[in-house]
Amino acid sequence: MDIRVTGLTKNFGSTTALSDVSLDVPEGSLTCFLGPSGCGKTTLLRVIAGLEEADAGQILLGDADLSRTPARDRNFGVVFQSYSLFPNLTAAQNVAYGLECRRWSKPDTRRRVAEMLDLVHLDDQRDKLPAQMSGGQQQRIAIARALAPHPSLLLLDEPLSALDAKVREELRQEIRAIQQRLGITTIMVTHDQNEALEMADQIVVLNGGKVEQAGSARALYDRPRTRFVAEFIGSINTFTVQDPQTDPHLGTVRLRTSEPLKSSTLGVRPEAIKVLDDGQEADNVFAATIEKATFLGNMTVLHARLEAAPDQPVVFEAHGPADGLEPGRKLRLGIAAGDLKDLA
Amino acid sequence: MSGAARTAARRGESRSLPALTSDRGIALLLSAIMAGLMLVFLVMPVAAILLRSLDTQAGPGLGNFAVTFADPRFWDLLVNSLTVSLLSSTLAVSLAYLYAYALQRSNVPLKPLLRIVVMMPLFAPSLVQAQGLLLLLGRNGAFNRFLGFDLDIYGFWGVALANTLYTFPYAFLILSAALAVADARVYESATMLGARPGRIFRTVTLPATRYGIAAAVFVTFSLSVTDFGNAIVIGGNFSVLATEIYNKVIGQGQFALGAVIGVVLLAPAIVSKLLEKRISSRQQAQMTDKSVPLTTRANRMRDLVLSGYCYAVMIVFLAIPGIVATASFVKLWPYNMAFSLKHYAFDVQNGTEPLWNSVYVALATAGLGVTIATVSAIVVQKFRTPLSGPLSFLAILPSSIPGMVLGLGYVLAFNNPANPLNMMYGTLALIIFLYVYYNHAQAFLIASTSLKQISSSFDEASTMLGGGVVRTFFKVTLPLLWPTLLGVGVFFFMRAMVSLSAVIFLITPETQVAAVSVLQLADRGAVNQAAAFSMCIMAIVIACLLIVRLVLWLAGAKSVTLIR
């Protein structure tokens, strides 16, 4: 069933952790909450889990209002950042915990535990205590434990952030694979944009307790609505445009856009800026001077100054060693009309 | 998944509101029970003292206070109490500071032995110090009888010395903890700036431990002011306020005047507790996670001097139980020193009954005390009910009430036909509750601290998996907490075995406990039997410590503190 959150607001004393948050999590999808530290991701997750009570707003599972259902009866699985396995119980006992709470029969429990340990490839660790397992193994057990009682929603709060890079990479793929295989509706909190881009069907970008934008990775990258989203996902050049609504131009150059502009802030992704050969044309053409070239192996990052607007530096990329693009070199840059993004 | 399992899973899903009310219900019920118990066994007795002190023949008023304050004897006793306590507190803290310093900051050999020996006074009723001192330095003591001295220990000096020995371990525990934390970087900076050891001690060590010193002074002072066992045994004609309550109440049945002195005794204890709390809350931020622990450098001269000191202190602390043991094993101290076990026959009074009463009471106190302290800590820490605030205040209140005053409060409150719990008066059950609430503060703090260390994410994980508060407690919290709780149990057991002043007013012939027997035997001049009784108490306490240590060792929980 879909999860629908409407108008959620939560204050801690004088700090507003969430203000009027609304979003939809479609059944079977993986949604990431992405945002900088302190933006309210954990709070939102905990409110959905029922571990924290919202000041206003509704949480709907399908058509059922969950606001008055206590956390332990919501039948949601949660994986915390770290160290939440019961230290006195073995891996198998941890996985069985939720089943015992639901009074499953012994044989059913045993079967389900084996199935879950198999799912996370840790059948051989069943009798180990958490302290005897690595961080990555502990998180896998935590995932198995959360999934064992057939939760209707899986909630993950930065499940990978305590792990080192290599394990994190591995587990990312594994979580996604398990999620797709079981088709379980999942919400994951992260502040790592790569994690979100790689795993999510839907990304919800949060900032200061508000939803900035929600959508697929592709939609957020291609059509960011705000400067915050554009800068948070990938990198972007921003320009201030004069007379956006009537006669948009950047410095001395008139701009051709695919849609009329609404705001005066314009974004251009570095890879959308092309170095034009002599005689080659583009929707928007700028004369520019290279200021700095940083060689990064597979590409070179170039900083340039536009003649039309010398006060607004621009960064773009060239693939490979980019011979001849050394500082001081003058060149023409082209940007397609559709690559000029209107940012609120 | 099988059909049965599926229905089970669904059942979990559909139990919605009742579960909420049942968890909430458990929280409220437990809070209410804890609050009720505290009202009956803590607030009511204290209130009874206050009310009784204001109760005069002419109706409520300050008449009793006026009578007491107009009596010059009261002021003499007050001065006696203050001077003797000030002296013993100063002595205990200075001696314990040096001792703790030697153990924490130098390479004195045999540290574990040195540490355990000075704990001996905690294993026996306070008055064993006075007993031992009399056997050593009294009229019939070893020094006068066998070594030809002519000492007179009775009176002021005897009480001061006995209380010094009795309060030394309390001071040592506090100061040892204060000296255990040190940031090596500060010491290294001081050395690099050219400070010599004497200056470093004055400018770094002493300031860093001044809160510990203040706390130790307060604790030892309140212990001395309110102790009456030593004063009665070794004081001779020298009386203090604590002995005066005893005389007024037991000797003359003047409850109102006893209550007045009780209120007076409450004052310094409360003041020093308040100050201690304020001071210890400032102690916190001394160590940061960046601190580098101090390692002890080799220094032969220092180690030699401090070893000399430590072993001298150790000999004194061994001499007291040693001489008491000797007295218990001879025919008639000091006239017939032939070996004999006859004092262990306990053929006087009620025989061994007080001893078994004590063991029973101490075990029950441990069981009930651990339960009550743990539940209170959970109620305050984990349940957010309207009662949590008042409970957390009441839970630590008893640490400011002297045992004797609380005991008197119990008599006034429960020996009252109007009290529906009047039938508890004269039973061991009431004594058990008295011990539980007398020691509640410290046990509660230990339990709360350990609870706080158990991450709240375990509770949340359990909740999300569908576990209720009861299941979470028994499946997760208790298995993590039991070694600490066993330690709390030992603490209750020890205190219940040795406390004298708290129960002195509640004793009836049927509910005699061992510590009171020692007092009565000593009072009657049955020196050898009193010594034998003391030895039995110490043996039981030490046996309990050893057994629990063994259990913890077998369970792999080695770092639990048992002596507090």
Ligand SMILES: Nc1ncnc2c1ncn2[C@@H]1O[C@H](COP(=O)(O)OP(=O)(O)OP(=O)(O)O)[C@@H](O)[C@H]1O
């Ligand atoms: N229990 C609490 N009491 C008071 N303030 C809180 C509490 N929990 C969160 N906050 C505040 O609410 C805001 C949002 O916190 P939250 O933990 O949801 O952020 P987050 O996005 O998860 O950050 P991070 O990435 O650092 O985990 C912060 O300003 C935080 O200080």
Ligand SMILES: [Mg+2]
């Ligand atoms: Mg967070």
